[in-house]
Amino acid sequence: xxxxxxxxxKGAGRVLLENLVELGRQHGYHKLVLAAFPFNAGGxxxxxxxxxxxxxxxxxxxxxxxxxxxxxxxxxxL
Numbered sequence: 001x002x003x004x005x006x007x008x009x010k011g012a013g014r015v016l017l018e019n020l021v022e023l024g025r026q027h028g029y030h031k032l033v034l035a036a037f038p039f040n041a042g043g044x045x046x047x048x049x050x051x052x053x054x055x056x057x058x059x060x061x062x063x064x065x066x067x068x069x070x071x072x073x074x075x076x077x078l
Contacts, residue, residue, distance in 0.1 A: 035071040052076045
């Protein structure tokens with residue numbers, strides 16, 4: 001999910017992610033998995049607050065602005 005820059009820090013991401021967790025439960029999912037940029041401190045803090053834990057890092061997973069970047073893989077058991 002992506003929250004526009006001017007809307008960040010106002011709780012929209014938290015509401016969306018909490019709803020995704022609940023929908024996952026309702027649909028019988030066992031686990032949710034996400035990939036995040038390690039430099040996204042706000043997002044990483046939110047994911048941890050909502051019970052996601054880091055399970056690995058994909059090194060140089062893709063390019064952003066011409067630079068190779070890692071992605072952090074996180075999971076939450078439902």
